[in-house]
Amino acid sequence: MNSPDSPRSPFAIALSVIVVSADSGPMMRDCVRRLLNTTLALEVILVDNGSTDGVPQAIGRAYEGDPRLTVIYNRANLGFGPAMNIGATKAIGQALLLLNPDCLVQEADLSRLLEVLTRNPKAGLIGAVVCDAEGHPDPASWRRDPLLRRALNTMFGRSGEGVNINEDIPEEVIDAEAVSGALMLMPRSVFNRLGGFDEDYFLHCEDLDLCRRVRDMGYQVLLAGDVRVTHAKGTSSVHRPVFVSRNKHRGMWRWFRKHDPAGRNPMIAGVVWVGIWSHYLLQIPGQLLRRK
Numbered sequence: 001m002n003s004p005d006s007p008r009s010p011f012a013i014a015l016s017v018i019v020v021s022a023d024s025g026p027m028m029r030d031c032v033r034r035l036l037n038t039t040l041a042l043e044v045i046l047v048d049n050g051s052t053d054g055v056p057q058a059i060g061r062a063y064e065g066d067p068r069l070t071v072i073y074n075r076a077n078l079g080f081g082p083a084m085n086i087g088a089t090k091a092i093g094q095a096l097l098l099l100n101p102d103c104l105v106q107e108a109d110l111s112r113l114l115e116v117l118t119r120n121p122k123a124g125l126i127g128a129v130v131c132d133a134e135g136h137p138d139p140a141s142w143r144r145d146p147l148l149r150r151a152l153n154t155m156f157g158r159s160g161e162g163v164n165i166n167e168d169i170p171e172e173v174i175d176a177e178a179v180s181g182a183l184m185l186m187p188r189s190v191f192n193r194l195g196g197f198d199e200d201y202f203l204h205c206e207d208l209d210l211c212r213r214v215r216d217m218g219y220q221v222l223l224a225g226d227v228r229v230t231h232a233k234g235t236s237s238v239h240r241p242v243f244v245s246r247n248k249h250r251g252m253w254r255w256f257r258k259h260d261p262a263g264r265n266p267m268i269a270g271v272v273w274v275g276i277w278s279h280y281l282l283q284i285p286g287q288l289l290r291r292k
Contacts, residue, residue: 015042016093020083021101022049028101038107045070045087049077081197081206100182102232113185124190124219127179130231139164140180148262171226181207182231205251241287249280
C-alpha cells in the first residue's frame, strides 16, 4: 500500500495521464519525457496494444526507477477505447488526461487545463486546440456532432451548418459539442460514471461518442482555446491505412446508428450504410499507392 507521500498515493497524484500506443513510433518517447519532466503531481500510464516497434519497452526501461510511470502490455491490439479503459482502472488521480502518443504538451498546458477544470464544476470534458508542426489548428479541435445533414453539407460544400466550425478559434474557454480525441481532460468521477469509452468502437469516432455522452449526462464539453498543443496526426496509422480506414468507417456507422435520429429510419439507414462502405472501398486504391 502506498504511504500518503508516495508518488503513487492518491493524496499526491492530481492527474493521471493515459497514453495508448500501437506501433506509435519514436515520437512517443518525447511525449512521455515531457510529461515526466514536469513538476506537477502526476502519473503516466502507458497502455501498449501489442506494438512490435520496441518503443514502449524502451520507455519502460528508461524510466524503470520512476514510480510515476506504469506500462501495461496487451498481447494484441484491443482498440483505442478498450485500452484507455484498462489504463483508467489503474489510475489514481482525480483527473484523467486521455492523450495520444504523438501529442506534445508543456507543463503550462497541463496547469492551464487543470485550472479550467477547477473553475468549471459542470465541466465533464475539456479539450485543447491541437495543431500541426506549423501551428495550424486541426478542424477536429472544435466541431459539431456529425449528424447526417451536417455531414452532407460538409461533404458537398452546401450552405448550412456543417460538422466543422469554419471560424477562428477564440483564445478563451468556450462551449463545444465535440473536441479532438488527441487530448481530452476529464474528472475521473465523470469517466467512471459514463463507464469509460464505448468498447464497440475500435478506432475513430469513440471520442465523438464520449463527448456526446458527456453532454447527454448534463455536463459541459469545453474547449480551452488558449491551450495549443502539437499533434503529429496519424503516426500510428501510416503503416496500415486500409486497416485504420476500415475501423474509421465502422465507427462512423456506429455513431450514426447510436446517436443520429435519422438512423431510426430504415430506408435512410440503408442508404447511409451503402454510402459509408462505398466511400471506404473507393479510398483503398489510393491508400495502397501512397503506402508504396
